[in-house]
Amino acid sequence: xxxxxxxxxxxxxxxxxxxxxxxxxxxxxxxxxxxxxxxxxxxxxxxxxxxxxxxxxxxxxxxxxxxxxxxxxxxxxxxxxxxxxxxxxxxxxxxxxxxxxxxxxxxxxxxxxxxxxxxxxxxxxxxxxxxxxxxxxxxxxxxxxxxxxxxxxxxxxxxxxxxxxxxxxxxxxxxxxxxxxxxxxxxxxxxxxxxxxxxxxxxxxxxxxxxxxxxxxxxxxxxxxxxxxxxxxxxxxxxxxxxxxxxxxxxxxxxxxxxxxxxxxxxxxxxxxxxxxxxxxxxxxxxxxxxxxxxxxxxxxxxxxxxxxxxxxxxxxxxxxxxxxxxxxxxxxxxxxxxxxxxxxxxxxxxxxxxxxxxxxxxxxxxxxxxxxxxxxxxxxxxxxxxxxxxxxxxxxxxxxxxxxxxxxxxxxxxxxxxxxxxxxxxxxxxxxxxxxxxxxxxxxxxxxxxxxxxxxxxxxxxxxxxxxxxxxxxxxxxxxxxxxxxxxxxxxxxxxxxxxxxxxxxxxxxxxxxxxxxxxxxxxxxxxxxxxxxxxxxxxxxxxxxxxxxxxxxxxxxxxxxxxxxxxxxxxxxxxxxxxxxxxxxxxxxxxxxxxxxxxxxxxxxxxxxxxxxxxxxxxxxxxxxxxxxxxxxxxxxxxxxxxxxxxxxxxxxxxxxxxxxxxxxxxxxxxxxxxxxxxxxxxxxxxxxxxxxxxxxxxxxxxxxxxxxxxxxxxx
Numbered sequence: 001x002x003x004x005x006x007x008x009x010x011x012x013x014x015x016x017x018x019x020x021x022x023x024x025x026x027x028x029x030x031x032x033x034x035x036x037x038x039x040x041x042x043x044x045x046x047x048x049x050x051x052x053x054x055x056x057x058x059x060x061x062x063x064x065x066x067x068x069x070x071x072x073x074x075x076x077x078x079x080x081x082x083x084x085x086x087x088x089x090x091x092x093x094x095x096x097x098x099x100x101x102x103x104x105x106x107x108x109x110x111x112x113x114x115x116x117x118x119x120x121x122x123x124x125x126x127x128x129x130x131x132x133x134x135x136x137x138x139x140x141x142x143x144x145x146x147x148x149x150x151x152x153x154x155x156x157x158x159x160x161x162x163x164x165x166x167x168x169x170x171x172x173x174x175x176x177x178x179x180x181x182x183x184x185x186x187x188x189x190x191x192x193x194x195x196x197x198x199x200x201x202x203x204x205x206x207x208x209x210x211x212x213x214x215x216x217x218x219x220x221x222x223x224x225x226x227x228x229x230x231x232x233x234x235x236x237x238x239x240x241x242x243x244x245x246x247x248x249x250x251x252x253x254x255x256x257x258x259x260x261x262x263x264x265x266x267x268x269x270x271x272x273x274x275x276x277x278x279x280x281x282x283x284x285x286x287x288x289x290x291x292x293x294x295x296x297x298x299x300x301x302x303x304x305x306x307x308x309x310x311x312x313x314x315x316x317x318x319x320x321x322x323x324x325x326x327x328x329x330x331x332x333x334x335x336x337x338x339x340x341x342x343x344x345x346x347x348x349x350x351x352x353x354x355x356x357x358x359x360x361x362x363x364x365x366x367x368x369x370x371x372x373x374x375x376x377x378x379x380x381x382x383x384x385x386x387x388x389x390x391x392x393x394x395x396x397x398x399x400x401x402x403x404x405x406x407x408x409x410x411x412x413x414x415x416x417x418x419x420x421x422x423x424x425x426x427x428x429x430x431x432x433x434x435x436x437x438x439x440x441x442x443x444x445x446x447x448x449x450x451x452x453x454x455x456x457x458x459x460x461x462x463x464x465x466x467x468x469x470x471x472x473x474x475x476x477x478x479x480x481x482x483x484x485x486x487x488x489x490x491x492x493x494x495x496x497x498x499x500x501x502x503x504x505x506x507x508x509x510x511x512x513x514x515x516x517x518x519x520x521x522x523x524x525x526x527x528x529x530x531x532x533x534x535x536x537x538x539x540x541x542x543x544x545x546x547x548x549x550x551x552x553x554x555x556x557x558x559x560x561x562x563x564x565x566x567x568x569x570x571x572x573x574x575x576x577x578x579x580x581x582x583x584x585x586x587x588x589x590x591x592x593x594x595x596x597x598x599x600x601x602x603x604x605x606x607x608x609x610x611x612x613x614x615x616x617x618x619x620x621x622x623x624x625x626x627x628x629x630x631x632x633x634x635x636x637x638x639x640x641x642x643x644x645x646x647x648x649x650x651x652x653x654x655x656x657x658x659x660x661x662x663x664x665x666x667x668x669x670x671x672x673x674x675x676x677x678x679x680x681x682x683x684x685x686x687x688x689x690x691x692x693x694x695x696x697x698x699x700x701x702x703x704x705x706x707x708x709x710x711x712x713x714x715x716x717x718x
Contacts, residue, residue, distance in 0.1 A: 048088035048110040068328035072105035074135035080144025096224035118149035137239035159184035160259030163240040182259035187230040189218040247543030261515035271343030276301040295361040302349040312609025317386035321351040322395030329353035337551030385562040401430035403448040411563040414451030419473035439484035450481040455542030586625030588718035596620040602651035606640040626698040662702035
């Protein structure tokens with residue numbers, strides 16, 4: 001324990017000694033936030049600064065409404081000519097920015113030219129203010145002469161550090177042929193808009209694969225109308241962020257770590273999601289106190305609007321998000337990328353204040369489980385077989401612990417920038433020792449799929465190196481899940497096998513993203529038999545925080561798994577099952593297939609919510625000792641089986657009937673589909689083994705009964 005405490009204290013001290021651009025730091029380091037930053041005085045060019053009416057106080061009471069302070073925008077405004085403070089304040093007022101600043105914790109800074117007009121020397125002031133503001137979500141607004149300066153000087157030199165530019169009435173840039181740029185989202189208005197837009201399109205030309213790099217032109221001229229339209233169409237769509245080769249709260253100088261990654265600024269309403277803020281009364285306080293002053297619990301629900309009413313029972317997956325140590329309880333929803341994935345895949349997201357604040361009660365592991373049960377009771381459309389959890393930093397450690405301690409609840413868990421510290425743990429950091437013991441007790445009888453995402457240059461929760469890997473927190477987490485899942489525990493790293501992961505992985509892949517200057521993801525999987533149970537995702541040269549593209553990777557891993565609400569066994573919806581209640585029996589599978597074939601057709605019953613569905617089927621073939629059927633992914637029967645794989649089959653022939661109760665598991669392998677089509681050539685006019693529609697499913701945990709009025713029922717399993 002002493003060793004753990006000393007290592008955490010040493011880590012905090014180390015984080016505080018980094019050189020800070022544009023100011024200095026003082027006070028203790030706060031994991032996930034850094035130390036208190038004291039900025040240098042503003043240059044004389046800064047004539048006016050306006051901040052939101054309600055600021056954020058770290059460690060103060062949580063204000064549950066609105067959004068978090070994460071990725072709060074900073075606006076640099078370059079007016080046409082020099083303004084005094086009164087004139088600058090009036091100009092900002094004319095832009096109508098007040099609501100945007102208050103809703104997004106934004107700051108606006110009006111910057112005058114050094115001389116009578118803007119010139120190259122004013123770029124040095126821009127750099128000074130950039131370093132001082134420490135804002136990844138920087139928006140630059142230029143008007144008249146200020147617009148010309150932004151177009152011709154700031155944009156060509158600093159595009160990759162700016163999250164959005166608005167210019168009105170300025171002259172266009174004069175870019176050299178094949179000018180290289182990271183690009184920048186832009187909104188241009190005024191008489192010169194068409195010419196100016198061409199130069200911004202040229203800046204963005206090399207990045208056609210990034211939809212956020214848009215250029216919008218407008219005929220509007222009134223300042224308030226321009227800003228409102230620009231905010232709606234460009235500025236509110238994205239933010240810049242740099243966690244490359246450092247952790248963002250350590251600070252960085254302009255140009256120090258290359259181009260900033262461009263990411264979507266989270267707007268849940270734009271994603272078709274409705275947010276519900278829940279302040280849940282609790283009977284007892286943390287010290288057992290009772291009464292009206294007991295702190296409430298807090299969580300945030302994000303619903304696909306069309307699924308809130310009328311969705312079938314048990315049809316909507318649940319994604320639980322857990323923020324990092326002392327972070328705002330909206331952090332993961334707004335910065336992880338999972339809301340963007342939910343907007344595409346239409347699942348339910350809940351972020352819980354699991355750790356507690358000054359005015360909201362901590363949940364702990366038991367509280368998280370209790371809230372999940374409350375949600376499942378309140379919303380019958382939520383699927384208890386598809387509950388997943390993910391977190392950041394301390395939230396990642398908590399999700400990692402939940403997958404072992406609460407394995408009966410979750411179908412899969414994962415985390416970003418957090419594993420398991422050694423020893424018994426401390427405070428919000430669960431320890432390896434107790435979780436290893438629980439994993440050992442459950443070994444081979446319980447499986448929980450696990451996805452580990454980390455930055456290889458994380459200095460807060462460091463990743464292992466060739467010379468320093470023993471006791472690494474990420475390796476601890478992998479080993480704990482290998483132990484519980486009944487896999488080989490690989491606790492000796494050999495970086496000659498794999499220079500990133502130190503061991504042999506299957507499905508090894510390198511992904512070059514379009515973020516920053518091409519941030520690279522390395523990934524691979526560890527298998528139990530032919531089932532991937534652990535996925536490892538390394539964001540190369542990345543620091544301690546979410547890398548938003550990995551949310552899609554993690555979700556694609558999660559959604560392959562379900563946990564049977566009755567047996568609590570894991571079901572793998574990829575190529576093979578996880579655990580089978582019945583030992584596969586090829587002879588009995590063949591016996592059932594021969595009955596179905598001789599009957600000609602059979603009825604297949606599924607469930608849609610609480611409504612039974614039945615239809616006639618004819619395909620029944622044996623492949624690799626299992627009984628398969630075939631359908632199309634576009635059909636309702638397939639969608640129902642994905643939501644609930646339990647099915648029943650009945651067929652009648654010659655005075656006998658067979659009933660088969662089973663789970664139907666999809667098999668995406670080409671060879672399985674081709675075998676079905678080869679044995680049923682009449683299907684080949686409608687289906688192909690390599691199309692996006694054909695699917696075959698095999699019967700798992702099947703119990704068959706052959707009955708007749710003339711003999712006793714005959715039962716068998718396969």
